[in-house]
Amino acid sequence: MFWLGVGGKEKGISLHSSKFSPDESVIVPAVKLVGEYISNL
Amino acid sequence: MVYIPGTEGKKAIGWRTDIDGLPTNEEAGLPFASKHKGAMHACGHDIHMTVALGLLEYVLQNKQKNNILILFQPAEEGPGGEREMYDNVIEPKYKVNEFYALHDSPEWEPGIITTKVGELFAGIAAVKVDFIDTPGHGAMPHMTRDPLIAAASFLLEVQTLISRNLNPFDAEVLTFGTINGGTAANSVAKSCELTGTLRIGSKESLEFSKKRILDIAQGVAKAIDVKVNVEIYDAYSPVINSPEITNKFMNWMKSRTDFKFQEAPITMTSEDFGYILK
Known part of the structure; x- marks a missing residue:
């Protein structure tokens, strides 16, 4: 298991907060990263 | 759960996401925010699901030599859906050699991947x-x-x-x-x-x-x-990353230029993915 950094549009808001909004631009690169890793196994 | 046979099928790779929500009103003001009062995919589950769906699309578009199992797991936040899924479905039916998962984190900037060998979640x-x-x-x-x-x-x-x-x-x-x-x-x-x-x-x-x-x-x-x-x-069991698989992942990550890898500290939050790794 690993952590994927997603920052946050507003600092200091936790994952369990109703106001948390991640930087969703990380999703497509993350999919590519995981897909390539799994393909490489 | 989606199982995709590989072209060689010598081993099976698992990817797990949690799909449950928390009893919270989403107030982020996002266009894709939950429309259900008192329920939202908090704790990063929306990102986890989206990445898993993207991965499913990726492996369908790019033939894999290994068998792939993508697990969309309920009840991560309680009462331990991983145990039910693993004991009753995955373990009896599929022989998964390596299981992976991610958890998103606002503590780390976008573009950073971080993990460690051994205990990651308490x-x-x-x-x-x-x-x-x-x-x-x-x-x-x-x-x-x-x-x-x-x-x-x-x-x-x-x-x-x-x-x-x-x-x-x-x-x-x-x-x-x-x-x-x-x-x-x-x-x-x-x-x-x-x-x-x-x-x-x-x-x-x-x-x-x-x-x-x-x-x-x-x-x-x-x-x-x-x-x-x-x-x-x-x-919940602690999440304990195996040295062999984690070192392989970390070495591969360090060769990437699109993400930056950092060694993670242990966290006192928990994750029921630890049950599979156990």
């Missing part, structure tokens, strides 16, 4: 301590046995578990989040219940801590002359 034991005895009029304490005094004493005494009994280099947390007892200001209560969470790394420390909590509760009960019931049950 295990959890849930603790309930209930002091019970003889209620009565507050003006006649000699006719009663007061569970609130015992609860107050226990709450302070049990702090010595972390501060005096456990190795300071081990990461451990004990938090009591609720204390409930009594119904009237001028009455001695019949009972006082405390509930808490024990976050702990090793099995040895967990077993030791469970015994110490029991000993302290019983000792306090004896000193105050009340009865006590103690319940401690293992809720």
Whole structure:
């Protein structure tokens, strides 16, 4: 298991907060990263 | 759950995402925010699901030599959906050689991947301590046995578990989040219940801590002359990353230029993915 950094549009808001909004631009690169890793196994 | 046979099929690779929500109104103002009052995919589950769906699309578009199992798992936030899925579906039917998952984090900037060999998330034991005895009029304490005094004493005494009994280099947390007892200001209560969470790394420390909590509760009960019931049950296993798989992943990550890799510290939050890794 690993952590994927997603920052946050507003600092200091936790994952369990109703106001948390991640930087969703990380999703497509993350999919590519995981897909390539799994393909490489 | 989606199973995609590989062209060679010599081994199976698993990817897991959690799909459950939390009882929270989403107030982020995003166009894709939850439309269901009192329910949202918090704790990053929306990102986890989206990545898993993207991965599913990727492996369907790019033929894989290995078999791929993508697990969309319910009840991560409780009561431990991973155990149900693994014991009843995955383990009997599929032989997964390597299982992976991610958790998103606002603590790390976008573009950073971080993990470590060994314990990444703590295990959890849930603790309930209930002091019970003889209620009565507050003006006649000699006719009663007061569970609130015992609860107050226990709450302070049990702090010595972390501060005096456990190795300071081990990461451990004990938090009591609720204390409930009594119904009237001028009455001695019949009972006082405390509930808490024990976050702990090793099995040895967990077993030791469970015994110490029991000993302290019983000792306090004896000193105050009340009865006590103690319940401690293992809720989630720690997430312990295997050295072989994690080193392989970290070495591969370090060769990437699109993401930056950093070694992760242990965290006291929990994840029921630990059940599969166990």
